[in-house]
Amino acid sequence: MTPEEVRAFFDAHWTVRRFKEHRMPAEHLDVLLHAAQRAPTDATAQMYSVVRLVDPDLRREAAEATRNPHLATASEAFVVCADLRRLRVILEDAGYEFGDWPAAAVHFSVGDAVLAGQNLLLAAELLGYRGCWIGGVLSALPWLAGRLALPPGVFPYAGLAVGVPDEEPRSRPRLPRALVVHEDRYREPDALELREGVAAMAGITSRGDWASTLARYFARGGTMEAREPALRDLLARGGLLAPGGGDFEALVETANAAGFPDVVVRRRGERFEAWLDAVERAHRGEGASATEAVREAVREAVEGSLKSGRGPDA
Ligand SMILES: Cc1cc2nc3c(=O)[nH]c(=O)nc-3n(C[C@H](O)[C@H](O)[C@H](O)COP(=O)(O)O)c2cc1C
Numbered sequence: 001m002t003p004e005e006v007r008a009f010f011d012a013h014w015t016v017r018r019f020k021e022h023r024m025p026a027e028h029l030d031v032l033l034h035a036a037q038r039a040p041t042d043a044t045a046q047m048y049s050v051v052r053l054v055d056p057d058l059r060r061e062a063a064e065a066t067r068n069p070h071l072a073t074a075s076e077a078f079v080v081c082a083d084l085r086r087l088r089v090i091l092e093d094a095g096y097e098f099g100d101w102p103a104a105a106v107h108f109s110v111g112d113a114v115l116a117g118q119n120l121l122l123a124a125e126l127l128g129y130r131g132c133w134i135g136g137v138l139s140a141l142p143w144l145a146g147r148l149a150l151p152p153g154v155f156p157y158a159g160l161a162v163g164v165p166d167e168e169p170r171s172r173p174r175l176p177r178a179l180v181v182h183e184d185r186y187r188e189p190d191a192l193e194l195r196e197g198v199a200a201m202a203g204i205t206s207r208g209d210w211a212s213t214l215a216r217y218f219a220r221g222g223t224m225e226a227r228e229p230a231l232r233d234l235l236a237r238g239g240l241l242a243p244g245g246g247d248f249e250a251l252v253e254t255a256n257a258a259g260f261p262d263v264v265v266r267r268r269g270e271r272f273e274a275w276l277d278a279v280e281r282a283h284r285g286e287g288a289s290a291t292e293a294v295r296e297a298v299r300e301a302v303e304g305s306l307k308s309g310r311g312p313d314a
Pocket residue numbers: 013014015016017068132133134135136137158170171172
């Protein structure tokens with residue numbers, strides 16, 4: 001391929017949300033899934049799973065729950081998940097103890113999931129299909145995790161719908177390259193350059209105000225804040241985030257919700273000790289700070305209640 005052809009291919013990327021009714025031939029689906037699995041992956045660990053949505057009822061429900069109708073109408077729909085579960089089971093089966101690296105686990109498993117999903121989408125685009133990533137799955141996280149029977153350690157990154165477009169091609173703008181690509185060291189843009197960048201994105205919305213679109217998602221009271229608790233909860237259940245996020249008040253609330261009305265913290269010399277006490281059970285944590293001690297006790301309590309089949313808020 002020439003550079004011009006490569007540029008033309010990427011210029012022809014556009015997200016599609018309206019699809020023609022169309023059944024994807026088996027060999028096309030096969031090559032999309034092959035492309036997903038050929039993606040580079042950290043340490044060859046393949047910390048992702050792709051759940052193909054086949055059942056029409058499930059696709060309809062997912063479309064409604066996430067308010068993304070294209071999950072139901074595209075030729076094919078997938079939920080691309082970060083997956084630490086399979087890696088854990090492989091290691092434990094081989095006699096190893098899974099390491100304690102929750103932050104890196106989120107980091108690399110999300111990376112693996114994105115690379116696999118984007119490979120799938122690029123393969124689809126090479127075949128003439130178009131698609132849509134669907135972060136909206138995060139708005140229906142508890143429902144989706146239950147409906148897809150996702151075990152602890154597996155969490156959806158995003159949905160992915162692929163099919164034959166039923167809408168006009170639309171090329172959406174990008175920020176000027178100088179704001180995104182840096183040489184040798186990070187360069188903070190000045191206010192004017194940043195405003196020009198925002199202006200360059202104006203075409204993305206009918207009102208020509210990119211910042212207000214961003215605000216709907218990312219500002220105080222936006223969609224992302226609304227999604228946060230369910231994602232934190234799912235990550236905590238997979239041992240990928242300290243239950244309650246980490247600050248003291250949130251940890252106490254998590255302990256209370258897990259059925260422990262009393263949280264007792266004591267200093268023991270240089271260390272702290274925390275007890276979560278209920279009539280019939282107690283959990284102890286220890287750490288260099290009161291917060292760390294409570295975090296350990298809450299982690300124990302939440303994992304214990306999960307193992308015994310009780311939800312943390314049972
Ligand atoms: C991680 C991710 C999540 C997205 N979530 C949604 C979504 O929930 N619903 C939707 O209609 N589009 C979604 N999109 C599509 C973006 O809105 C789209 O890629 C962006 O506006 C740029 O447009 P383009 O892909 O046509 O260049 C998502 C894209 C990404 C990469």
